[in-house]
Amino acid sequence: MKYEEFLKHVESVAQLNSREEAERATRATLETIKERIVGNEANHLAAQLPEELAGYLRGREGESGQAFSIKDFISRVGEKENVDPTAAVIHIRSVFTVLQDAITPGEFVDFQHNFSEDYAELFPPSSEITA
Template sequence: MQHDEFIGQVQHRARLSSRGDAEVATRATLETLAERLADNEPINAASQLPRGIADYMQHIDAGMGERFSLDEFFQRVSVREGVELPQAVFHARAVIEVLQEAVSQGEINDIRAQLPEEFNPLFEAGSQGTMRVNA
């Protein structure tokens, strides 16, 4: 998947008005995910992503394995993206959906293996990943 296709898919699925908004949502979600993952996992995922998008998985705090809940994940995405929590949840879910199509199933399995079960709804088809978020 190429950069423009990834961003276009996020824009469409998240119902965003511009490619710029889709880029911001993608960056916010992937940077936050990369903070939650440990060791080389963000780099491994980035190696399968298009240039530009891969950079979001390799920012300065990537691979720190910082422990935070799914609620905190969505809060961080909301702040990074500069949108209200319900929008951030919806956008993050769209980004993760596209991520799952852009990288191998093995890589998705590796990512999910590092996350607690409460993150499962974020990766499940048809879910909005909102089980615990009170917005």
């Protein structure tokens, strides 16, 4: 999936008003994913995304992910994006939904395994976390 297509899908799924809003939502979510998951897993995810998005996931190679709650994940995205928690949840869900379409099914499963079951509400309904 190309960069512009990814952003267009995020904008549509989240019902945002502009490409710029979709860029902010995507960047905030991917940067928070980078903080949360193991660095090498972030690199695997980055390898399947356009370079403009992949950069948000790189830079923690060989590091462990930070263990923080779903509430903290939502808060971090909201702070980065400067939106309230309700909007942050919608944006995270939208980015996760587009990610599911943008990467291979196996990589999406690997990505999900970085999150505990309490994160399930952020993932598309058709996917299941079986950690």
